Amino acid sequence: MKRTKLLIPGPVELDSEVLLAMARPMMGHRTPDFEEVLEECWRLLREVYQTRNEVAIITGSGTSAMEAAVASVIKEGDEVVSITGGKFGERLAEIASAFGAEVKRVDVEWGSTFAVEQVESAIAESNAVAITLTHNETSTGVLHDARAVGKLAREYDILFIADCITSVGGDDVRTDEWGIDLCITGSQKCLAAPPGLGFVAVSERAWEVITNNTRRRAYYLDLARYRKALARGTTPFTPSVTLIYGLRAALKKIEEEGLKARIERHRRLAKATREAARAMNLELFAEQHCASNTVTAIKIPPHLSDDDVRGVLKREYGILVAGGQAQLKGKIFRIGHMGNVTFADLVQVLSALELVLKKAGHQLEPGKGVAAAEKVFSG
Amino acid sequence: MKRTKLLIPGPVELDSEVLLAMARPMMGHRTPDFEEVLEECWRLLREVYQTRNEVAIITGSGTSAMEAAVASVIKEGDEVVSITGGKFGERLAEIASAFGAEVKRVDVEWGSTFAVEQVESAIAESNAVAITLTHNETSTGVLHDARAVGKLAREYDILFIADCITSVGGDDVRTDEWGIDLCITGSQKCLAAPPGLGFVAVSERAWEVITNNTRRRAYYLDLARYRKALARGTTPFTPSVTLIYGLRAALKKIEEEGLKARIERHRRLAKATREAARAMNLELFAEQHCASNTVTAIKIPPHLSDDDVRGVLKREYGILVAGGQAQLKGKIFRIGHMGNVTFADLVQVLSALELVLKKAGHQLEPGKGVAAAEKVFSG
Numbered sequence: 001m002k003r004t005k006l007l008i009p010g011p012v013e014l015d016s017e018v019l020l021a022m023a024r025p026m027m028g029h030r031t032p033d034f035e036e037v038l039e040e041c042w043r044l045l046r047e048v049y050q051t052r053n054e055v056a057i058i059t060g061s062g063t064s065a066m067e068a069a070v071a072s073v074i075k076e077g078d079e080v081v082s083i084t085g086g087k088f089g090e091r092l093a094e095i096a097s098a099f100g101a102e103v104k105r106v107d108v109e110w111g112s113t114f115a116v117e118q119v120e121s122a123i124a125e126s127n128a129v130a131i132t133l134t135h136n137e138t139s140t141g142v143l144h145d146a147r148a149v150g151k152l153a154r155e156y157d158i159l160f161i162a163d164c165i166t167s168v169g170g171d172d173v174r175t176d177e178w179g180i181d182l183c184i185t186g187s188q189k190c191l192a193a194p195p196g197l198g199f200v201a202v203s204e205r206a207w208e209v210i211t212n213n214t215r216r217r218a219y220y221l222d223l224a225r226y227r228k229a230l231a232r233g234t235t236p237f238t239p240s241v242t243l244i245y246g247l248r249a250a251l252k253k254i255e256e257e258g259l260k261a262r263i264e265r266h267r268r269l270a271k272a273t274r275e276a277a278r279a280m281n282l283e284l285f286a287e288q289h290c291a292s293n294t295v296t297a298i299k300i301p302p303h304l305s306d307d308d309v310r311g312v313l314k315r316e317y318g319i320l321v322a323g324g325q326a327q328l329k330g331k332i333f334r335i336g337h338m339g340n341v342t343f344a345d346l347v348q349v350l351s352a353l354e355l356v357l358k359k360a361g362h363q364l365e366p367g368k369g370v371a372a373a374e375k376v377f378s379g
Numbered sequence: 380m381k382r383t384k385l386l387i388p389g390p391v392e393l394d395s396e397v398l399l400a401m402a403r404p405m406m407g408h409r410t411p412d413f414e415e416v417l418e419e420c421w422r423l424l425r426e427v428y429q430t431r432n433e434v435a436i437i438t439g440s441g442t443s444a445m446e447a448a449v450a451s452v453i454k455e456g457d458e459v460v461s462i463t464g465g466k467f468g469e470r471l472a473e474i475a476s477a478f479g480a481e482v483k484r485v486d487v488e489w490g491s492t493f494a495v496e497q498v499e500s501a502i503a504e505s506n507a508v509a510i511t512l513t514h515n516e517t518s519t520g521v522l523h524d525a526r527a528v529g530k531l532a533r534e535y536d537i538l539f540i541a542d543c544i545t546s547v548g549g550d551d552v553r554t555d556e557w558g559i560d561l562c563i564t565g566s567q568k569c570l571a572a573p574p575g576l577g578f579v580a581v582s583e584r585a586w587e588v589i590t591n592n593t594r595r596r597a598y599y600l601d602l603a604r605y606r607k608a609l610a611r612g613t614t615p616f617t618p619s620v621t622l623i624y625g626l627r628a629a630l631k632k633i634e635e636e637g638l639k640a641r642i643e644r645h646r647r648l649a650k651a652t653r654e655a656a657r658a659m660n661l662e663l664f665a666e667q668h669c670a671s672n673t674v675t676a677i678k679i680p681p682h683l684s685d686d687d688v689r690g691v692l693k694r695e696y697g698i699l700v701a702g703g704q705a706q707l708k709g710k711i712f713r714i715g716h717m718g719n720v721t722f723a724d725l726v727q728v729l730s731a732l733e734l735v736l737k738k739a740g741h742q743l744e745p746g747k748g749v750a751a752a753e754k755v756f757s758g
Binding site: 023194 | 616
């Protein structure tokens with residue numbers, strides 16, 4: 001099978017150290033040896049999360065961590081404010097509804113972000129017990145202001161549930177400073193670990209709510225069980241030992257690079273992508289002031305199809321970028337520049353994109369996109 | 380770190396082909412290439428499940444699959460009959476309670492099995508919509524009669540939810556013939572795949588119940604979402620691509636060995652373990668007529684501690700066997716002979732066990748246990 005270069009917003013390509021770590025023989029999961037591995041993961045996770053809170057490690061996709069966060073604090077009939085504006089923001093609202101919450105939506109135009117006043121009045125007019133936000137909205141390439149929402153959550157004394165699945169480890173996520181009570185992330189995005197692990201960093205006040213919530217509808221995804229296990233240095237259910245090996249190797253790579261340098265790399269990649277897109281006469285989907293640093297959404301030029309861009313990129317150049325989701329299907333494509341992506345990786349897709357667009361009849365000057373990206377990196 | 384030999388009831392040791400499959404570079408999960416991998420997994424899973432039903436592949440521990448099965452068909456206030464008799468049988472009952480079901484328990488003595496009449500009257504006296512059973516109870520080493528429960532479920536027209544986590548792939552599980560509507564298993568047991576994947580084979584009548592159950596409290600673990608995705612040849616959430624690579628490699632090994640031969644191997648290993656234990660003057664925990672073929676529970680001799688047996692086995696011989704769980708902690712130890720375990724692997728633990736017991740002052744004739752096991756394999 002031909003190797004495909006991945007520039008999608010997860011799962012991302014893994015370092016060979018991470019891949020090989022997963023070929024390591026199985027360990028008993030209730031042994032001191034394995035608990036050492038877990039301890040190291042927890043320590044390193046707290047660093048990327050910028051938190052002192054405990055972090056639940058869940059074997060499951062990112063959505064399992066979203067469900068764990070919501071289902072553990074919510075009970076039927078609770079009011080919840082959900083900021084939407086994309087597929088994943090919507091998902092948090094849907095999960096809250098699925099567990100019986102009355103969801104008050106703060107609808108945000110896809111590609112844009114919210115006004116703080118809009119969020120404040122939604123909270124003020126409700127009896128909400130929690131507010132949900134997707135920090136970096138992967139479906140639209142928008143980065144929302146989690147700090148501002150955290151501030152409101154404190155003022156109104158409600159819980160702040162933030163999906164930071166495509167920001168933790170790639171962009172600045174100050175869990176404690178911003179007051180994120182349930183900070184969710186996943187393994188296969190900016191952490192550059194294998195898919196299949198979800199994480200929730202839980203604040204003290206969230207633990208209190210969980211402990212007092214006797215009507216939670218959860219078992220495997222009941223965070224109270226994770227807390228009990230955390231106190232014993234373990235996980236409540238058999239974790240994916242293999243994925244934990246991979247996670248530890250990936251977190252060590254992050255420590256080596258340094259979180260600050262890593263975030264700076266992501267910001268430069270994002271800026272280079274945006275500048276290159278503009279230089280190719282492409283229109284960005286997200287507004288400039290709220291553009292994501294880990295994924296860039298670009299409009300498919302009029303008269304071109306998804307296949308003209310993504311199909312040809314895949315078939316002729318072996319490069320996979322993501323398409324649009326939900327109502328954006330066929331309208332945008334998305335370049336994931338998260339995890340281990342380097343400038344060299346980015347140049348591959350930008351150059352191939354120039355060729356693909358040119359071939360499809362899109363108006364552009366060859367090399368101009370790449371040059372714009374180079375300028376960001378040399379500047 | 381010293382390598383430990385695992386003879387625990389999961390996670391089990393993996394073949395090197397399985398380990399190395401997981402070192403393979405990441406694939407996009409929404410691509411035809413990956414869908415081919417999934418297709419092959421589904422085909423091979425249906426074979427070990429002996430079913431024509433569709434099989435949901437969930438990224439999560441075995442318990443996540445238990446929760447998916449229960450939460451998808453149950454709504455608050457439903458009556459459910461749960462056959463207990465061990466930690467995992469109890470767990471199914473606890474999950475049903477967590478999701479608001481009125482659970483009617485058929486309590487079975489740990490180490491023993493149920494009388495069919497006992498189960499029948501529990502069903503007859505209730506308005507149950509479902510019955511739950513743990514087919515092979517890992518905590519006690521008991522194999523329950525799933526066929527008999529399936530028959531009752533059909534007669535009373537209720538759903539049969541069976542946890543076959545430590546039987547599918549190691550013992551005979553006739554999902555269709557026995558009428559198991561939601562047949563649950565996990566990756567890290569008899570399938571000898573890495574931990575982190577759960578499976579539910581879902582019958583047509585179970586799908587109907589799920590579709591009509593508008594009050595289910597689930598999202599990530601909502602089987603309706605898995606069905607929709609199955610129709611498109613994919614999974615509803617990002618699966619653990621790495622673990623799916625490992626699963627496929629493990630399922631291919633099962634196909635190579637042949638399911639019938641594999642089950643026969645497990646039965647011989649179990650018989651050899653039991654005969655050896657008796658020859659060492661050890662008492663088996665489970666009654667003979669309902670002894671498991673994948674895990675054997677043995678009583679720790681009076682005056683000996685868990686550490687005298689398991690601790691010394693681990694420290695001096697590098698062999699890990701499992702301890703007792705819940706009320707059996709310190710009272711039994713359990714040898715897992717599931718997955719890839721061979722006669723040669725079993726002899727290692729049996730011989731070491733003779734040495735360990737002898738040293739601890741237990742009365743036995745050296746070599747007699749191993750000889751009893753050899754007899755089973757030569758006979």
